Amino acid sequence: MADIDLLPRNDFSRRIIHLDMDAFYASVEMRDRPELANKAVVIAQDPRKTGGHGVIATANYRARKYGVGSAMAAAQAVKLIPAEELVFVEPDFAKYHRVSGQVHGLMHELTDQIESVALDEAYMDVTRSKIPGKSALELASYLQEQIFRQLHLTSSFGVSYNKFLAKMGSEYAKPFGRTYLAPDRVQDFLDRQEIKRFPGIGKKTQERLKEAGVLTGRDIRNYGLSRLLKDYKKSGYYMALHAYGIDLSPVQASRQRKSLGKERTFEPVIYDPDRADAYLKDFSQTVAAELKGRNLLARVVVLKVRDRNFKTITRRQQIQPTSDPEVFYQLAKELLAREPEFLAEGIRLLGLSAGELEEKHYQEISLFADE
Structure with a gap:
């Protein structure tokens, strides 16, 4: 069969x-600031002004031609993009x-x-x-x-x-x-696509597949459902579905999500507390923007950390309902500081999420004066 x-x-x-x-983000800034035309625009704090700190939220296509992309350390943009082209713009969520x-x-x-x-x-x-x-x-x-x-x-x-x-x-x-x-x-299109084009196939899995000679959608089909299940379990089943163009999941309008979050896997692992801090700030701003876009508030902040030995923990902190990125950031920073052994061992994965979500029925007032 x-x-x-x-x-x-x-x-x-x-x-x-x-x-x-x-x-x-970069396109909005370029629209609003004509002087950014013909520039490599990177949405991040300028690391030359922050002691090398900062994470890239996104970059325009001119910057991407130099190998610069989201979630990279902002300092990399300075190394890769000619100074006369590079422009940093702080994100305005x-x-x-x-x-x-x-x-x-x-x-x-x-x-x-x-x-x-x-x-x-x-x-x-x-x-x-x-x-x-x-x-x-x-x-x-x-x-x-x-x-x-x-x-x-x-x-x-x-x-x-x-x-x-x-x-x-x-x-x-x-x-x-x-x-x-x-x-x-569809089948001809999928058969020709490289495996990196398939959503849900991460870099580690791509490496394993390539070692087995699986480079395209056609190769996934030829690998066979039984081998995919044996070697990749549940994710192997979804690879098979997608290789045949099957997805029965509905468009879920106005769905109430239990949590919203963002995480990043590091290869190689990171030891620098300033770099971890910069990622937590970026995650906090991204999650807060998502909550505001959905008119939601969070009652809990969750930090997820995995070290180079794959030891993983999650730490939760209850809060008053909010979508304030500064609250998320400060709490995540405190939670990470309580687990110093993870930076000592090297962080492989870092994530922040907001949970116990509820709809906002009132105007939220920030406690931070600069907002």
């Missing part, structure tokens, strides 16, 4: 759009939140079945849209054009019959890309 016969049947009836804003709201407003003109993944990314189920008689490709193209005309920002989209394929499509032709994956073209 073929592997495809052991997997759930595909559902070709849905019409899903995945919208991804192009280098969102309140502004990005406002612009994200405008983008989501345009999405709601098409459908209310919207699942926001981040400030700059969302899935839309337009199987039954608010604009009858238009195909999913026409709707996505219209949305992309409206974002450009009204907000002067570029975006990329993918259209297909499930979320996985729609996301593969939006990543395929960035920036300002548009990709439609019709059912009869």
Whole structure:
């Protein structure tokens, strides 16, 4: 019996759009500051002014050509990008939140079945849209054009019959890309994709697969479901599903999430407390922006740490309901300081999440004067 016969049947009836804003934070800053044109823009604190500290939130495409990207130490940008091109811009998450709201407003003109993944990314189920008689490709193209005309920002989209394929499509032709994956073209498209293009296959797994000669989607299928299950357990099952273009997960509109978080795996491990501190500050700002975008408050902060020997801990701290990044940052910093042995051994993974979420029904007032 073929592997495809052991997997759930595909559902070709849905019409899903995945919208991804192009280098969102950097694009907003370039729109608002014309002098940044023809510059390599890096959204981070300037490490030349902070003693080498800071983590990159994102970078524009000019900066990415030099190998600079999100979650890198900001000091790397100084080494990789010529000084006459490089410009650091401190992130303004309140502004990005406002612009994200405008983008989501345009999405709601098409459908209310919207699942926001981040400030700059969302899935839309337009199987039954608010604009009858238009195909999913026409709707996505219209949305992309409206974002450009009204907000002067570029975006990329993918259209297909499930979320996985729609996301593969939006990543395929960035920036300002548009990709439609019709059912009869999906298998050929997936067979040609490198494994690094498949969402959910991390770098460590990529290395293992490559050692086994698995380089493309076709190779994943040829590897076989039984071997994938044996070697990779649950993640192997999802690799098989995706290699055949199967994803039955629904677009979950207005879902109430139990937690929001961000984490980073380090290879090699890190020992520098200042670098760990910079990541915690970046994670705090990102999580806070996510909460504000969803109109949520958190009642608990959770720190996750793993050392080079794979010892892992989580530490929780109850708080008054808030979405204040400074509160998250200070608590995470204190929680990490209570576990000094992890920096001594070397941190392999660091993460911060906000939990016990609730909707905000009042205006939050910050206790910090500079806000």
